[in-house]
Amino acid sequence: AQSVSQHNHHVILSEAASLELGCNYSYGGTVNLFWYVQYPGQHLQLLLKYFSGDPLVKGIKGFEAEFIKSKFSFNLRKPSVQWSDTAEYFCAVMEAAGNKLTFGGGTRVLVKP
Amino acid sequence: DAGITQSPRHKVTETGTPVTLRCHQTENHRYMYWYRQDPGHGLRLIHYSYGVKDTDKGEVSDGYSVSRSKTEDFLLTLESATSSQTSVYFCATGPGEKLFFGSGTQLSVL
Numbered sequence: 001a002q003s004v005s006q007h008n009h010h011v012i013l014s015e016a017a018s019l020e021l022g023c024n025y026s027y028g029g030t031v032n033l034f035w036y037v038q039y040p041g042q043h044l045q046l047l048l049k050y051f052s053g054d055p056l057v058k059g060i061k062g063f064e065a066e067f068i069k070s071k072f073s074f075n076l077r078k079p080s081v082q083w084s085d086t087a088e089y090f091c092a093v094m095e096a097a098g099n100k101l102t103f104g105g106g107t108r109v110l111v112k113p
Numbered sequence: 114d115a116g117i118t119q120s121p122r123h124k125v126t127e128t129g130t131p132v133t134l135r136c137h138q139t140e141n142h143r144y145m146y147w148y149r150q151d152p153g154h155g156l157r158l159i160h161y162s163y164g165v166k167d168t169d170k171g172e173v174s175d176g177y178s179v180s181r182s183k184t185e186d187f188l189l190t191l192e193s194a195t196s197s198q199t200s201v202y203f204c205a206t207g208p209g210e211k212l213f214f215g216s217g218t219q220l221s222v223l
Contacts, residue, residue, distance in 0.1 A: 001172075009153065032210055043203065043214040044156075051210070090155055099144055099163065099209035100171070103155035 002027035002093050004104035012110045015083055021076040021107050023091030030096035033074040035065055036103075038088045047089075050074065051096075061085070083113045116140055119204050119215040127223055132191040134218050136204030138184075144208060145187040147171075147179065149200040150217070156203065162187055194222045 007022040025031065035047040048059025055067040065076045074091060091104040116139030126132050136145060144163055148156040148171075158171030160179040168179050176198060178190045191198055199222045204215040 004155075006155075043216050044205075044212075045214075046211065049210065094209050100146075100158060100161060101156075101209060101212060102172075103148075103157070105153050105155040 002031065002095065002102050004091050004093050004102055006089075006091055006104035006107050008107045009105070010108045010110070012112065013081060014112050016080050017111075019076075019078045019081045019085070019109065021089055021091075021109070023074045023076065023104055024072050025074070025091075025093045025102075026072065027093060027095065032094045032096055033065075033067060034092040034094070034101065035059065035063070035074075035076050036090045036092060038090065038106075040087070044090065047076070081109075081111050083111050085109060086111045117204060117206055117213055117215040119202075119218050121218060122216065123219045125221045125223065126194050128195060129193050132194050132220065132222075134189045134202055134204075134220070136187045136189070136206075136215060138187075138204075138206045140206060140213070141184060142206040142208070142213075143184075144206065145181065146205040146212070147177075147187065147189045148203045148205065149173065149198075150203060151200050159189065159202075191220075191222075194220075196222050198222050 005024045033050045036044045050057045050067045058064045092101045118137045120135045146161040147159040157173045162168045162181040180188045202218045205212040
């Protein structure tokens with residue numbers, strides 16, 4: 001079974017700072033990778049996903065993620081955060097032939113104005 | 114947002130009582146999922162369904178059962194609630210590569 005690790009549980013940064021959240025997964029086969037975001041009091045929303053092709057994927061709200069197969073990693077980045085990016089971010093993995101998402105433990109991001 | 118409705122939104126119950134949570138979708142999605150969200154654990158899959166009357170266990174299925182008698186409804190039952198089942202429960206629907214989540218049910222077991 002696959003598993004997902006998110007290294008940082010909490011991140012605090014100021015507006016305009018750059019953000020990078022780490023995600024590593026364990027699974028030997030082909031996977032699809034996702035980042036979801038949960039704003040305070042809301043349900044999860046898809047930020048971006050990687051299935052194949054260019055390992056650098058761009059999502060909504062200026063987020064991007066890079067898939068590094070050799071490192072089993074799928075890190076999320078944003079060059080300049082805003083206060084509205086305060087949220088919890090979840091990395092998730094799914095076997096390419098499957099239909100079940102496995103989530104990481106989440107990273108709470110607080111952006112100070 | 115996809116048409117996903119969870120009910121109730123909040124529930125407080127006592128240890129040992131049965132509890133049923135409902136997820137209703139209007140998108141005619143084949144797949145439906147129940148997750149629980151706990152601090153530090155992210156979302157963990159309880160059960161999922163791949164069609165009417167077709168269900169399977171997730172990673173934390175002990176103490177939970179599900180039923181799906183219609184495409185649009187997926188019920189999660191806590192057979193005898195325990196304090197460890199205090200959590201936020203999310204329903205999701207869709208093909209696995211594009212899940213839509215409901216607004217969640219906050220369940221407290223006292």
